Amino acid sequence: MTLQELARSVDHFAGEHAETVKGCETGIAGLFVHRQTRPSPFEATVYNPVICLNLQGCKEVTCGDRTLGFGAGQSLIVSHDVPVMARVTEASAQHPYLAIIVALDIAIIQSLCDEVGETVLDRRQASTLTANATDGRIIEAIARYFALARDPLEAKVMQPLILREIHFRLLTASHGGMLRQLMQRDSHASRISRAIGRIRSGYRAPLAVASLAAEAGMSPSSFHEHFRHVTGTTPLQYQKELRLMEARRLLSMDGLSVSSAAFEVGYESATQFSREYSRKFGAPPRNDVFRAAAASESRSL
Structure with missing residues (x-):
């Protein structure tokens, strides 16, 4: 399957399941599709270990002082849970941003160590986020993995096999350096x-x-x-990022008050929480409370 054929398949799947599949899930654990019809502003989030195969459009991700952009045919490999700022930079209704995301399992990576460890072992300095052109064998394996979303019976047998193959392919990829280091449990x-x-x-x-x-x-x-x-x-800043992003979810999705959200995520001072929240997201937390209330009222009409 070519990249263009896979893009059309993902586009069709996303439209077909827009009302029946939560968010961008596919029914296969750890397999997601992303379809977006317009560029987006930077959004703060935490990326888990994944490979994001870009099929159409462009995306940009910033982690620390590094910014990576990647387009069609390229993929982003994320080796650790990291806070990032991400945005879609190229998308339209006629040519939406399309991507397939496969969650990576460190246990699978480390289980491959005995079989391929000495062959692909890499002690050179590597980055947590890397973007590069995607090897055709990786695209082909991900295409077969995505096809399982339409065949539950085949998925029961083939899902663990193809997922292991994807991990193996990534360990030998040019931008899989940090994954290769993760094979060693004491690295x-x-x-x-x-x-x-x-x-x-x-x-x-x-x-x-x-x-x-x-x-x-x-x-x-x-x-x-x-x-x-x-x-x-730093570790302390990392913890702060987690707290603030969870607080934003509590304010926007669960309807908590500012003080309740602050204490729920570990802050002892609501004032300090509001100050750091405003610095992180560019607006005070009460704005998200108002937006959540307005959205709830709109849905009830």
């Missing part, structure tokens, strides 16, 4: 990945960076250096 990349998991699971609690460094088997200074290299930020 800096793997240790920082585990530290990120600890922060994400307990982001509401005070962060003891020294304890995280000790668990990672690093000195505090080395831990900070490697953490910043992977995430583009």
